Amino acid sequence: MTLTVKDMTVAYGERTVLEKISFTIENGTIIGLVAPNGTGKTTLFNAIMRFIPIKSGEIKIDETVYSASESDVLALHEKITFFPNQADLYDNFSGTEHIKMYAKVWSGREQEVEQIIDRLQMRDYVDRVVGTYSLGMRQRLCFAMMVAANTPIMFMDEVMNGLDPENVSLVSDILIDLRKSGKIIIVASHLLDNLDEYADKVFFLKDRILYRVNDHHQPKPDYFRIVCTQAQAGTLEAADLLPKETIHLGNSVLCIPIEGLNEAQQMALYQHIRKLEDVEIKIGPLGTSEYYSHIYGLEIHSFDRGQAAHAEQPDK
Amino acid sequence: MKKMAYFEWLKIARDWKTRILAIGFLVFFGTFSLLYRQQEVTLPEIQLRGEYADAQQIFRLIPESHFDGELGEEVQRTLGRNATLIGLNQYILGQQEGNTVAGIEDVVSDYLSNGRELAENNLFLHETTEFESYELLKEVYLPTRAEVEKDLKFYSALEANGLDIEWNPLASSQILIQQVELVTGVILFIFIALLAGDAFTKDQVKNWSVSQGLPIPWKKQWRLRSFMFWGIIWTVTLIGLAISYVVSLLFETTGTLQYPIEIFIDGASEYIPSWQYMLLVIGSGMLLSLVILLLTTGLSWIIRNIYLTILIVIALYFAPAIWNSLPPLTAWQPSFYVNIQGILQGESAFQYGLDGLVFWKLPFILLGIWLLLEISFKQIFNLIPTQSLGLQRRKIK
Numbered sequence: 001m002t003l004t005v006k007d008m009t010v011a012y013g014e015r016t017v018l019e020k021i022s023f024t025i026e027n028g029t030i031i032g033l034v035a036p037n038g039t040g041k042t043t044l045f046n047a048i049m050r051f052i053p054i055k056s057g058e059i060k061i062d063e064t065v066y067s068a069s070e071s072d073v074l075a076l077h078e079k080i081t082f083f084p085n086q087a088d089l090y091d092n093f094s095g096t097e098h099i100k101m102y103a104k105v106w107s108g109r110e111q112e113v114e115q116i117i118d119r120l121q122m123r124d125y126v127d128r129v130v131g132t133y134s135l136g137m138r139q140r141l142c143f144a145m146m147v148a149a150n151t152p153i154m155f156m157d158e159v160m161n162g163l164d165p166e167n168v169s170l171v172s173d174i175l176i177d178l179r180k181s182g183k184i185i186i187v188a189s190h191l192l193d194n195l196d197e198y199a200d201k202v203f204f205l206k207d208r209i210l211y212r213v214n215d216h217h218q219p220k221p222d223y224f225r226i227v228c229t230q231a232q233a234g235t236l237e238a239a240d241l242l243p244k245e246t247i248h249l250g251n252s253v254l255c256i257p258i259e260g261l262n263e264a265q266q267m268a269l270y271q272h273i274r275k276l277e278d279v280e281i282k283i284g285p286l287g288t289s290e291y292y293s294h295i296y297g298l299e300i301h302s303f304d305r306g307q308a309a310h311a312e313q314p315d316k
Numbered sequence: 317m318k319k320m321a322y323f324e325w326l327k328i329a330r331d332w333k334t335r336i337l338a339i340g341f342l343v344f345f346g347t348f349s350l351l352y353r354q355q356e357v358t359l360p361e362i363q364l365r366g367e368y369a370d371a372q373q374i375f376r377l378i379p380e381s382h383f384d385g386e387l388g389e390e391v392q393r394t395l396g397r398n399a400t401l402i403g404l405n406q407y408i409l410g411q412q413e414g415n416t417v418a419g420i421e422d423v424v425s426d427y428l429s430n431g432r433e434l435a436e437n438n439l440f441l442h443e444t445t446e447f448e449s450y451e452l453l454k455e456v457y458l459p460t461r462a463e464v465e466k467d468l469k470f471y472s473a474l475e476a477n478g479l480d481i482e483w484n485p486l487a488s489s490q491i492l493i494q495q496v497e498l499v500t501g502v503i504l505f506i507f508i509a510l511l512a513g514d515a516f517t518k519d520q521v522k523n524w525s526v527s528q529g530l531p532i533p534w535k536k537q538w539r540l541r542s543f544m545f546w547g548i549i550w551t552v553t554l555i556g557l558a559i560s561y562v563v564s565l566l567f568e569t570t571g572t573l574q575y576p577i578e579i580f581i582d583g584a585s586e587y588i589p590s591w592q593y594m595l596l597v598i599g600s601g602m603l604l605s606l607v608i609l610l611l612t613t614g615l616s617w618i619i620r621n622i623y624l625t626i627l628i629v630i631a632l633y634f635a636p637a638i639w640n641s642l643p644p645l646t647a648w649q650p651s652f653y654v655n656i657q658g659i660l661q662g663e664s665a666f667q668y669g670l671d672g673l674v675f676w677k678l679p680f681i682l683l684g685i686w687l688l689l690e691i692s693f694k695q696i697f698n699l700i701p702t703q704s705l706g707l708q709r710r711k712i713k
Contacts, residue, residue: 012705046703049529053700053708068710070533070698078531085525092330098526101323105530108319 001027001062001152003184008057010040010047017043019208021057025184027152030175032199033188034288036296039205041188045155049082061153080153081106081146086138086162091131095122095141098130099148106149113148119174120144135162143171147178154178156187160194172198192289202288204295212295220285223247224256226273227280235276241269247286249293255286320532321540328544331518337511338552345499345556349491349564357485361409364402371399374457382448391447394437395457401434414480427481428471435467466578466585473576473587487571488564489590495560496594497657499553500601502633507553508608509629512545514622515613521620524703534697535690538617542609549609550602580662583671593660596675600656603682608632610686614693618707640668647672653681 003025010018017040025031033041046052048059050066050073059066061079066072081102089098096113103110117126120140130138139162146154156175160168168191176198178185186203189195195202196216204212214220226233233254236242247255258266273281292298328334374395383392408427411417416426424430442461444450459467474481482490516538519527530537576587579596608629615625636651644652647670656678658664665673699707 050710051528051700052702052705053711055711074531074533077529080529082525082529088523088525088527090327090330090523090526093326097323097326101320104319104323105532 001182001184002060003153004058004060005048006058006060008044008047008059009055010043010052011055016055016208018047018205021210023203023210023213025186027182027184028179029184029200030179030198031184031186032192032195032202032288033186033205034190034192034195034202034292035205036298040208041205042157044205045082045157045186045188049080049155050076051082078106079151080155081149081151083146083154083156083159084142085157086135086142089130089133089138089141092129094129095126095133095137095144098141099126099144102145103148103150106151109148109150116144116147120147120170136164136167139163140167140171143174147174152182153184154186156185156189158189159187160189160191168194192292193287196287199288202291204291206295212291214288214291221257221259222284223286224254224258224269224273225282225284225286225290226254226256227252228254228276232276232279236272239272241265241272247290247294249290250298253290253293255290255294258283320530320537324537324540325544327519328541328548333514334511334548337507338548341507342552342556342559345495345553346559346563348495348498348556349488349560349567352491352494353486353564353567359409359485360481360483361406364406364409368399368402368406370457371395371402374453377452377456378449387444387447391441391444391453394441398434398437401430401437405430405434409481409483412483428475431481432468432471435464435471438464462585469585469587470576470578477574477576477589479572479574479576482571482575484569484571486564487569488561489571489573489575491564491568492557492561492573493577493590493594495557496597499557500597500604500656502630504549504601504605505608505630505633507549508545508605508612509626511549512542512609512612512616513625513629514616515541515545516617517620517622517625520617520701528701528703534617534701535694538610538613538693538697542606542613545609545613546602546606549605554598578661580660580665580674582674583665585662596660597656600660600675600678603679604654604656607682607685607689610689610693614689614696617701618696620706644668644670647674648677648681650681650685653678 004023006022008018008021009016021044033044035041043052047054047057050059050068053068059076061076066076093101096117099113099116100110103113117123120143122137122140122144125133125137126141130141133141139159143156143159146156159171159175163171172194175185175187179198179200187195187199200216202214202216203210204214206212226236228236229252233248236254242254243257243260245257245260249255256269258269261269270281273279375392382388404424405427408415408417408424408430415428417424438458439461441453441458442464444453447453458464473479484490573591573594574589577590577593578585579588579593580586611632612625612629615628616622619625619628633654636654639649639651652664652668652670652673653659655664656675658667659673659678660675662673665671696707698710700710702708
């Protein structure tokens with residue numbers, strides 16, 4: 001199965017939110033979709049689901065184009081499920097009833113509900129009404145509903161929202177299993193390092209377009225990734241050792257591409273860096289979080305851990 | 317649709333509003349007979365007392381001289397006999413024994429014979445156009461010819477079924493008739509509006525992402541929910557009616573479900589047993605309620621505001637009155653058929669001067685409206701119910 005979106009443009013009145021978005025996703029693929037809040041991730045899902053009108057563009061599954069006609073939308077909804085918002089769950093339904101509802105409507109495999117409950121470790125609370133659940137419990141339930149629906153294409157919007165590290169890991173494992181069974185999954189998430197653990201590709205939305213695609217199956221260039229102060233970065237720049245492709249992330253991280261440097265140049269640069277005090281250095285390809293900081297110009301790696309404030313405190 | 321039916325039912329059944337309304341209306345319907353007993357009712361005996369006074373009064377209004385001559389004497393004799401007959405029937409009703417009074421049958425005769433003689437006398441008086449005070453007689457004393465003929469049919473219906481005249485307006489069967497008529501009037505509209513006014517609203521406001529994207533057409537969900545509400549309304553109503561009837565049997569005379577009730581058929585009044593009349597009223601109410609429910613749940617999908625939906629649905633009960641105030645176009649005009657009781661008993665036909673306002677047209681009219689709703693909502697459900705931008709038109713290439 002292949003999901004293709006071609007030249008999709010979405011506008012709210014005069015304001016264009018997404019412009020000429022195009023991509024093709026093969027089965028057995030997990031796509032990470034990242035962008036700051038309000039950039040159009042949910043709008044992209046809503047547009048593909050036909051929950052909002054699209055201005056232009058085409059949605060295809062395999063070779064079939066799904067128009068906005070009622071019959072096409074229903075056929076589309078048989079193949080795609082959309083991750084529910086945890087606040088939208090029925091407070092007076094139990095978790096089991098929610099999961100059974102999705103299983104019955106989509107896959108018809110109600111007999112697997114118990115297995116899903118055990119897999120997501122929900123047994124101790126799943127028969128209580130949802131009104132009593134914490135955010136994390138609700139989030140796991142939403143994920144369980146998607147698993148129960150078992151559609152070939154799944155849109156997981158903010159799937160890790162409110163989950164503790166253990167459950168993030170649990171959900172990640174199940175996503176990997178779902179991929180093995182041939183699903184097409186798009187995960188919108190702000191846990192960028194977590195995305196790198198399972199996503200085949202990461203889509204970055206910016207300025208209304210699909211700005212960048214990182215393919216985790218393609219070879220990636222290595223970098224010196226240095227966490228330092230701005231003054232230290234200035235020292236390195238002054239030494240004229242940095243290639244012009246060097247990326248400054250926020251106020252404290254330098255990503256220096258080393259692919260264009262020969263071994264001697266790399267060593268010289270390394271020795272220079274080592275002379276700086278209290279600097280962290282890592283060597284390897286950049287992760288989604290670095291690209292995210294670079295693309296959206298965010299200062300997410302704060303290097304100020306409060307030393308300055310502690311230093312100013314008078315001795316007791 | 318079947319795969320979603322159970323969960324749709326859960327949504328409705330677990331809603332506190334549904335439960336409170338169901339219990340509230342069940343208590344109201346179930347205790348109706350007790351409430352009805354609290355109100356002031358005029359006993360038929362008392363009504364006849366008024367008629368007896370009128371019968372006396374007419375002698376004072378007609379000049380003595382007009383009773384001269386053969387016709388005058390005949391009229392005087394007839395009026396006198398009528399006063400006697402009314403007095404006898406008043407006495408019979410007062411004794412609360414049935415159509416006659418045991419032991420003095422020869423004196424008081426029986427209610428039906430007296431009534432029939434009274435009606436025939438009145439028909440005779442309608443013929444006395446040569447009588448000098450005929451116009452006065454007609455204006456202040458005589459019931460219309462149609463009313464007299466209706467009375468004759470009523471007595472025949474009682475006689476044919478071997479029934480006694482009902483002296484007790486609070487008899488169980490009489491209360492049941494009143495209640496059946498009540499539950500198919502404005503109460504039905506209020507029940508529907510309160511119960512189904514937010515049929516889709518909650519899903520679209522509070523549970524949007526869980527209820528959207530189901531591979532089930534809105535049209536099927538719309539019909540499914542409407543039928544479920546319909547089931548709740550009529551289960552509550554019928555159980556309430558049964559409870560109320562049983563309770564009334566404990567406190568009042570039973571009356572009879574065979575008691576004749578007027579129904580308007582083919583331009584004339586006929587009498588049918590009250591159980592048949594109640595079945596007709598309830599059947600018509602069931603059809604009407606289904607159409608109103610389809611409209612209400614559909615509106616809740618569009619409007620997403622329970623208060624506005626309630627207002628519109630209740631206004632629907634009163635809106636036909638405005639349409640009816642305009643010159644009628646045809647007896648098939650749907651606005652006439654909201655008043656089920658008026659159509660069945662011929663009051664609407666009489667009020668609007670349309671003999672074609674008959675009850676058998678009601679199902680056809682309602683089926684026509686249903687078809688119209690199906691066509692309209694097929695178009696409406698093509699819109700996209702977006703989460704925050706209201707309904708949006710699809711752009712289908």
